[in-house]
Amino acid sequence: MPMNEEYSLPYNLFLIGFMGSGKSSVAAYLHRKYEMPLFEMDETIAEREGMSIPELFETMGEEYFRAAETALLIELQSNQNTVVSCGGGVPMRACNVEAMKRNGKVILLTASPETILTRVSGNDNRPLLKGRKNVAGIQALMEQRRPCYEAAADLTIATDGKKVEEICREIFQRLQGTPAD
Numbered sequence: 027m028p029m030n031e032e033y034s035l036p037y038n039l040f041l042i043g044f045m046g047s048g049k050s051s052v053a054a055y056l057h058r059k060y061e062m063p064l065f066e067m068d069e070t071i072a073e074r075e076g077m078s079i080p081e082l083f084e085t086m087g088e089e090y091f092r093a094a095e096t097a098l099l100i101e102l103q104s105n106q107n108t109v110v111s112c113g114g115g116v117p118m119r120a121c122n123v124e125a126m127k128r129n130g131k132v133i134l135l136t137a138s139p140e141t142i143l144t145r146v147s148g149n150d151n152r153p154l155l156k157g158r159k160n161v162a163g164i165q166a167l168m169e170q171r172r173p174c175y176e177a178a179a180d181l182t183i184a185t186d187g188k189k190v191e192e193i194c195r196e197i198f199q200r201l202q203g204t205p206a207d
């Protein structure tokens with residue numbers, strides 16, 4: 027069933043935000059509900075490299091992972107009407123932000139450190155949270171990254187206390203209020 031006009035976008039949606047802000051969940055919902063092709067960056071990189079993200083950090087190092095993120099974003103920029111779930115570190119590189127903005131809108135998902143801690147406590151697949159799985163540790167990294175996140179964002183959506191479905195509705199409402207230039 028083709029996308030109806032209301033939700034067929036002439037650009038890509040890039041979801042950015044801290045670990046646990048809900049990028050993967052919101053992207054998966056947008057993919058299912060509005061039939062937008064989905065690119066989950068972590069998954070794509072892990073598949074191509076034949077190992078998990080933690081293993082990649084362990085064996086090849088973070089810089090290798092960051093280069094893989096940039097290469098993938100450059101590949102994705104020629105698409106249209108896709109939703110890309112970015113890893114939380116993507117906006118820290120200016121070249122990544124340029125690639126996203128070339129043909130996309132950047133949606134920043136935010137949540138309080140307390141909310142993030144609740145959401146990430148369930149698994150250990152985020153190497154950068156090792157040793158900082160507490161409110162203070164999350165807050166410190168979040169504050170360090172905030173300027174890059176905010177500079178990259180076309181729209182910012184607070185996610186605390188909202189269901190994924192509500193967040194997706196808010197994204198489209200806010201986009202419709204924004205010229206699709």
Ligand SMILES: Nc1ncnc2c1ncn2[C@@H]1O[C@H](COP(=O)(O)OP(=O)(O)O)[C@@H](O)[C@H]1O
Nearest residue numbers: 044045046047048049050051145185188189190
């Ligand atoms: N709006 C939300 N409300 C409650 N839990 C959420 C919400 N968004 C995501 N989660 C949960 O938080 C965890 C991290 O979500 P995820 O989508 O993987 O975040 P990210 O991709 O930004 O790291 C998952 O267990 C997910 O089910």
Ligand SMILES: O=C(O)C1=C[C@@H](OP(=O)(O)O)[C@@H](O)[C@H](O)C1
Nearest residue numbers: 044045046068113114115152153
């Ligand atoms: O914030 C980061 O630097 C990272 C976030 C992770 O993705 P999520 O934000 O989906 O957890 C993943 O890309 C990697 O562990 C690095």
Ligand SMILES: [Mg+2]
Nearest residue numbers: 049050111112
């Ligand atoms: Mg994710």
